[in-house]
Amino acid sequence: xxxFYCSLLFDGRTDKSLSEKExxxxxxxxxxxxxxxxxxxxxxxxxxxxxxxxAIKAKAEDMDLSLxxxxxxxxxxxxxxxxGSQSGxxx
Numbered sequence: 001x002x003x004f005y006c007s008l009l010f011d012g013r014t015d016k017s018l019s020e021k022e023x024x025x026x027x028x029x030x031x032x033x034x035x036x037x038x039x040x041x042x043x044x045x046x047x048x049x050x051x052x053x054x055a056i057k058a059k060a061e062d063m064d065l066s067l068x069x070x071x072x073x074x075x076x077x078x079x080x081x082x083x084g085s086q087s088g089x090x091x
Contacts, residue, residue, distance in 0.1 A: 007075065010052075014047060019043055022041070024038075039063065
């Protein structure tokens, strides 16, 4: 099987109904051509780091994408849910 590597970009927003939405974008090489696509829009159980990570992980697994084997980079804005020093998703 050919190795597959990608990076993920994600951003979240709480809508009017106070439910969290997370958009997930994937970037990968398709026969040497950089390709960017919408992977999914998901709804974490809450806006907390653990719930956001679990929602992203579940969507990736639904699409047969192993974050541990394939994802070589992740990017997000600097909100504390992503980069908080104690409980951020990227910590």
